[in-house]
Amino acid sequence: MPTSQHQQMQDVAVVIPVFNEAEVLRAVLDDVCATFPLVIVVDDGSSDSSKDIARASEAVVLSHVLNRGQGAAIQTGLEWALRRSETSVVVTMDSDGQHACHDAVRLVDRIRLGDVDCVLGSRMLGSSGDGGATGMRRAMLRLAVRYTRFSTGLPVTDTHNGLRAFTRETASHMRLRHAEMAHASEILETLAVNRARIAEIPVSVSYSDYSRSKGQSSVNSVNIVVDLLMR
């Protein structure tokens, strides 16, 4: 059902990579589809009922027959979004319910001001705090931020937040090849290489027990660094 908000968001494509999120996916998609007319779910070879849940929603569903990692799923979604000529803004969002739909709207509003090519959600900015991240997670995020600032020169405060908005042109520069979590750094590197103007805005992130259990363990940050160095 097209709502007035749908009309305003006609040129926005929301890309949501999904891997085994059946538990929360329906609620997430209902919420996002109510705001955005084009929601692209990339099912990354889920073995649960995620794909059927996505198909039952109003989202467009692309399905990877094999699990290829979140970065690969985002890239697939971007490519589909860019095939549609009306798309002028692409938003990426996690599927585990940690991001709020109204924050996605704020990102779009921000990018529409026209002075930046990319808007990134940050857990570290402003009053939003880090949404109850545990100590270990906070330390790991800080480390990732320091490494990224050093390697890309971008003054970001949060590097692994899945909520982002890109202009069409910026999205078309993405060639994500790191299948696993290193794609977050890869996105920032692509932004740096293309001298994209970026802005960060504070977003709330709800770490439910569910998302925490799905999130990567801090040990994985070692793998991310090795992945990036080994290219």
Place this chain on the structure above:
Amino acid sequence: MLLVQVLLIGSFVFVAFISLRHRTDDRSQALRVGVVVSVGALIATAVLFPGLVTSVANWVGVGRGADLVLYIVAVVVMYLVVNTHLRMRDIERSITELVRQQAIDAAERENTMVERRSREIKLDITEKEPGVNPAPRAG
């Protein structure tokens, strides 16, 4: 000839035979024959004249010939591991590309089908509209 020399040379010939049996394109096949023959000559020399390897080892600053061989093998293995890793990465990327293309193609097909169906439904409605309720047949 010592038994160990027979065994070593014999196993090399066996491996060389297997690796050359799968013919690929002409150029890489020629290259492979070259590599196999020269490595084979080296191994045969080393196996038949162990003293030679030791003097080469001494010349480069290694005590025993066997140690030198071990170091060379270590380097070769490292090369193979890196090479295999890079090839696997390329294969992984190709698989991702395939999976992505398949996903996009499938969605595309579904999209056009949905469009066609909705067009047909619309056609149906406009055709039937004048006589939505056909008069009941007299029975």
